[in-house]
Amino acid sequence: MSDISSTAVLDRPASEAENPSVNDLTIHVATVNGSGSQSSNSVLMRSIFQMGVPVSGKNMFPSNIAGLPTWFTIRANKDGWIARKKEVDILICMNAATSKEDVEGLLAGSLCIYDAPLNCKSLRSDVTFFEVPFGKLAGEVSQDSRLKKLLTNMIYVGVVAELIGIERDEMIAALNKQFKGKQKAVDLNVQAIDKGSSFARESLPKQNQFRIQRMNKTAGKIIIDGNAAAAIGAMFGGVSVVTWYPITPSSSLCESLIDYLKQHRIGPDGKATFAVVQAEDEIAAIGMVLGAGWAGARSMTSTSGPGISLMSEFAGLGYFAEIPGVIWDIQRVGPSTGLPTRTAQGDVLQVFSLSHGDTQHIALIPSSVRECYDFGMEALDLAEIFQTPVFVLSDLDLGMNNWMSDPFPYPDKPIRRGKVLDKAKLEELEGKWGRYADTDGDAIPYRTLPGTDHPDASYFTRGSGHDEQARYSEKPSDYKNAVDRLARKYETAKQYVPKPIIEERKGATIGLIGYGTTDFALQEARHQLLKEKGIETGYLRLRALPLTSDVRDFVAKHDHICVVEQNRDGQMGDLIRLEVGEDQKKIRKILHYSGLPIDARFISDSVLQLETMGG
Amino acid sequence: MADSVIKTTAEVPKENRIGLKASDYQGGKSTLCAGCGHDAISNQIVRAFYEMNVKPERVVKFSGIGCSSKTPAYFLSRSHGFNAVHGRMPSVATGAMLANHQLLGIGVSGDGDTASIGLGQFMHTVRRNVPLVYIIENNGVYGLTKGQFSATADEGSKLKSGVINDLPPMDLCALAVELGCGFVARGFAGDPKQMVNILKAAIAHNGLCVIDVISPCVTFNNHEGSTKGYQYSKEHQELLHQIGFVQSYEQIEVEYEPGQMKEVTMHDGSRVLLKKLEEDYDPSSVMDALTRLHAAEEAGEILTGLVFLKPEKKSFLDLLNLTDVPLRDLQIEALRPKPEALDRIMKELM
Numbered sequence: 016m017s018d019i020s021s022t023a024v025l026d027r028p029a030s031e032a033e034n035p036s037v038n039d040l041t042i043h044v045a046t047v048n049g050s051g052s053q054s055s056n057s058v059l060m061r062s063i064f065q066m067g068v069p070v071s072g073k074n075m076f077p078s079n080i081a082g083l084p085t086w087f088t089i090r091a092n093k094d095g096w097i098a099r100k101k102e103v104d105i106l107i108c109m110n111a112a113t114s115k116e117d118v119e120g121l122l123a124g125s126l127c128i129y130d131a132p133l134n135c136k137s138l139r140s141d142v143t144f145f146e147v148p149f150g151k152l153a154g155e156v157s158q159d160s161r162l163k164k165l166l167t168n169m170i171y172v173g174v175v176a177e178l179i180g181i182e183r184d185e186m187i188a189a190l191n192k193q194f195k196g197k198q199k200a201v202d203l204n205v206q207a208i209d210k211g212s213s214f215a216r217e218s219l220p221k222q223n224q225f226r227i228q229r230m231n232k233t234a235g236k237i238i239i240d241g242n243a244a245a246a247i248g249a250m251f252g253g254v255s256v257v258t259w260y261p262i263t264p265s266s267s268l269c270e271s272l273i274d275y276l277k278q279h280r281i282g283p284d285g286k287a288t289f290a291v292v293q294a295e296d297e298i299a300a301i302g303m304v305l306g307a308g309w310a311g312a313r314s315m316t317s318t319s320g321p322g323i324s325l326m327s328e329f330a331g332l333g334y335f336a337e338i339p340g341v342i343w344d345i346q347r348v349g350p351s352t353g354l355p356t357r358t359a360q361g362d363v364l365q366v367f368s369l370s371h372g373d374t375q376h377i378a379l380i381p382s383s384v385r386e387c388y389d390f391g392m393e394a395l396d397l398a399e400i401f402q403t404p405v406f407v408l409s410d411l412d413l414g415m416n417n418w419m420s421d422p423f424p425y426p427d428k429p430i431r432r433g434k435v436l437d438k439a440k441l442e443e444l445e446g447k448w449g450r451y452a453d454t455d456g457d458a459i460p461y462r463t464l465p466g467t468d469h470p471d472a473s474y475f476t477r478g479s480g481h482d483e484q485a486r487y488s489e490k491p492s493d494y495k496n497a498v499d500r501l502a503r504k505y506e507t508a509k510q511y512v513p514k515p516i517i518e519e520r521k522g523a524t525i526g527l528i529g530y531g532t533t534d535f536a537l538q539e540a541r542h543q544l545l546k547e548k549g550i551e552t553g554y555l556r557l558r559a560l561p562l563t564s565d566v567r568d569f570v571a572k573h574d575h576i577c578v579v580e581q582n583r584d585g586q587m588g589d590l591i592r593l594e595v596g597e598d599q600k601k602i603r604k605i606l607h608y609s610g611l612p613i614d615a616r617f618i619s620d621s622v623l624q625l626e627t628m629g630g
Numbered sequence: 631m632a633d634s635v636i637k638t639t640a641e642v643p644k645e646n647r648i649g650l651k652a653s654d655y656q657g658g659k660s661t662l663c664a665g666c667g668h669d670a671i672s673n674q675i676v677r678a679f680y681e682m683n684v685k686p687e688r689v690v691k692f693s694g695i696g697c698s699s700k701t702p703a704y705f706l707s708r709s710h711g712f713n714a715v716h717g718r719m720p721s722v723a724t725g726a727m728l729a730n731h732q733l734l735g736i737g738v739s740g741d742g743d744t745a746s747i748g749l750g751q752f753m754h755t756v757r758r759n760v761p762l763v764y765i766i767e768n769n770g771v772y773g774l775t776k777g778q779f780s781a782t783a784d785e786g787s788k789l790k791s792g793v794i795n796d797l798p799p800m801d802l803c804a805l806a807v808e809l810g811c812g813f814v815a816r817g818f819a820g821d822p823k824q825m826v827n828i829l830k831a832a833i834a835h836n837g838l839c840v841i842d843v844i845s846p847c848v849t850f851n852n853h854e855g856s857t858k859g860y861q862y863s864k865e866h867q868e869l870l871h872q873i874g875f876v877q878s879y880e881q882i883e884v885e886y887e888p889g890q891m892k893e894v895t896m897h898d899g900s901r902v903l904l905k906k907l908e909e910d911y912d913p914s915s916v917m918d919a920l921t922r923l924h925a926a927e928e929a930g931e932i933l934t935g936l937v938f939l940k941p942e943k944k945s946f947l948d949l950l951n952l953t954d955v956p957l958r959d960l961q962i963e964a965l966r967p968k969p970e971a972l973d974r975i976m977k978e979l980m
Binding site: 235236237238239247250251252253254255256258275278279280282284285286287288289290292294295296298299300301302303304305306307308309310311312313314328329332422423425426429430463464465466467468469470472473474475476477478487 | 685686687688690692702703707708709710711712713714715718720721722723724725726727728729730732733750751754758950951952953954956957958959960962964965966967969971972975976979980
């Protein structure tokens with residue numbers, strides 16, 4: 016087996032610099048955290064979007080409120096490639112602390128707009144520099160020192176807009192959206208943009224290397240982050256109890272959800288059809304989710320890796336006692352301080368078998384904002400159908416960054432509540448039922464909800480020791496029956512979880528497997544491999560655990576399989592190896608784990624390298 | 631020793647007002663040691679719910695881990711029960727109460743389950759005022775793991791093995807008062823009459839009720855040198871007052887001398903009567919409660935009775951402005967906003 020791990024190789028193809036590039040560029044803004052550049056970057060991104068050019072934005076921010084370096088990358092691409100591209104075309108260099116490193120990281124032939132005091136032009140001779148006296152220009156718009164700082168950011172929007180051809184009207188429209196029509200704020204920022212544009216027009220050299228031109232590829236589309244999309248899905252999925260504990264990068268999921276619920280889920284009587292609790296920690300959050308799920312609510316929480324670790328004991332109880340609940344895991348880099356604001360796909364194995372004993376969990380893995388919305392609903396249904404905790408594995412890149420999407424369609428499926436016996440059904444059964452009995456042969460038992468008005472409705476919920484009637488039991492045969500049925504229930508789940516998306520190519524010997532946010536870069540990498548090297552590849556995108564037989568079939572059809580993921584050890588690759596038996600020798604791993612989102616060039620280079628090495 | 635209760639009712643009838651017998655409130659057979667204080671408490675729970683005419687199907691039982699936490703299987707078999715994980719009963723109870731605010735929740739925990747591993751959840755549940763009767767069956771030791779000290783063990787108390795506890799005890803009643811609990815009581819498993827009246831008042835209370843019950847462990851903490859055994863507790867029980875409970879439908883007037891009795895009306899119209907053995911004690915005063923609890927601790931007394939009562943405090947469910955229909959009963963019409971709502975959200979994002 017061969018593994019390729021992440022090392023950044025910056026190598027711009029020679030041909031690229033010679034051809035003017037229209038609607039294919041990357042703008043990299045380097046600023047200081049807390050300087051208010053977020054609005055400027057949003058306006059820049061949105062203006063390009065409104066000009067009909069597909070665009071994506073990625074915020075690479077520190078774990079800090081103010082003072083540390085932060086970067087924002089905007090990628091515009093006429094073909095709709097929206098993964099991160101590590102090669103920067105235009106650098107907006109505003110941070111003295113990182114300017115040297117930022118400029119040195121540029122490829123020859125790139126453009127660099129910089130704040131005059133940083134004197135970047137002295138650093139290199141193979142980059143085109145545009146020096147702007149931002150402080151002076153801001154002072155001409157406002158004398159207020161706090162405003163000046165914010166306006167400085169809007170001035171760079173004006174400068175870059177003039178240099179690459181972003182239309183003024185679209186920037187004004189984006190400003191209106193950003194400041195929600197607050198005229199005073201809009202006017203002031205228009206002044207700042209105009210100040211930047213006119214300075215660029217009058218005092219900077221022209222460039223024709225990178226251009227934005229109006230096209231028609233974004234009409235009718237929306238821009239949204241994955242956490243907000245998940246929140247909308249959960250709301251339309253009928254979530255009624257939400258618990259959470261703040262943790263980056265998941266906090267904005269529940270915060271969005273609270274906003275949406277307040278707007279759309281207050282009944283005609285002015286009362287809430289939902290309860291939200293900010294818990295004291297993640298243990299309490301999952302405890303409340305299970306309590307609510309047990310008592311019949313549609314319950315969920317959202318967290319990230321460290322929170323998942325804390326939820327582990329309850330996850331096992333939920334699995335054994337068979338209690339529904341949804342847990343969103345917005346994955347990020349590991350424990351404690353350091354890189355909690357950087358993306359990763361490192362919780363796959365942890366979530367798969369979270370807790371003690373023989374546990375196996377259902378997990379859904381969205382790779383787009385649309386799937387965050389869909390799975391927001393689907394997870395609530397599956398949790399109740401299977402009476403078990405259901406996890407959703409998103410990540411920071413998907414959850415916190417803005418993505419373009421078609422608008423979400425209204426759900427066409429009813430809300431599914433699973434097997435619940437109410438008073439009428441208990442009367443039909445004359446009270447004869449067993450909480451943990453496999454009556455239907457699908458290993459999914461029936462349950463009753465507390466408060467059901469029938470003398471035989473009640474049962475006692477415990478962890479591992481119970482018989483089919485939910486009576487206390489330590490008998491070996493009862494325990495074995497219970498865990499064997501749980502394994503069969505997991506088998507049943509294979510028919511219900513979202514199937515992988517498979518693209519097979521005639522004659523392809525290489526099969527690529529990915530999941531989550533790796534998808535965008537993988538699709539682009541396949542395009543690069545085909546266009547540049549004539550290599551066809553098959554592609555299977557996983558969308559859930561348990562793995563289904565599709566994976567085995569896909570692996571069997573290819574000579575080599577590359578599992579591409581954003582963690583150090585290739586966790587999904589290991590699960591696939593367990594699944595495919597003899598074929599496991601075909602599995603190779605392409606692993607990106609720097610804290611930054613994976614990019615296409617890394618994947619295509621790695622595939623080529625593995626092929627050359629011969630595996 | 632003075633009687634701990636005020637006589638308010640005559641004979642207990644064979645059937646309660648909703649036509650159920652006491653046996654309808656029974657649970658499974660206890661597997662605890664013979665003479666365990668916990669079983670005495672379970673008996674009073676059965677009696678209190680029976681006499682309060684609560685339909686067992688409306689009740690929901692929660693517990694954590696330990697001997698105490700096994701007891702919900704030994705009362706109210708017709709109620710759903712949830713034996714959660716160690717120290718985390720409060721969060722499960724909170725979730726269930728959110729899902730269905732019409733349930734009547736009772737949680738049983740122990741001193742290990744609440745004062746050590748579960749202290750965080752205990753405190754936050756008190757702070758939220760989740761409507762729940764929260765009983766701590768307090769014996770100062772971990773019974774199910776064979777007799778280690780817990781965090782409520784008194785300084786200087788001795789294990790059977792001779793080990794002496796040299797750390798100060800946590801007073802869960804004082805802690806609950808400090809955190810704003812609207813109903814705080816201490817009972818003794820050896821005083822069932824007082825216990826049942828405290829329980830009835832708790833069932834009538836809308837909000838969290840903390841009831842710390844000294845409940846001797848006959849196997850690991852009932853010997854000489856123990857400060858949580860039967861003998862020691864009997865000798866050191868100090869009554870704060872005599873307690874009586876009068877149902878809302880009862881026309882009972884209790885005679886008393888002016889200034890000798892305090893009556894508190896609960897939100898269901900029932901009345902709690904407290905005959906002032908300690909004359910100037912005001913059970914709605916945080917300062918009185920804390921002062922008296924600390925004084926009792928210093929004097930080595932086990933102070934029992936309703937230490938603090940403030941029935942008007944809003945419960946967590948009241949604060950959440952929940953719809954009248956329990957969340958768990960909401961149908962798709964209420965749970966899924968209309969297509970126009972989605973259209974509006976999408977337009978905002980374009």
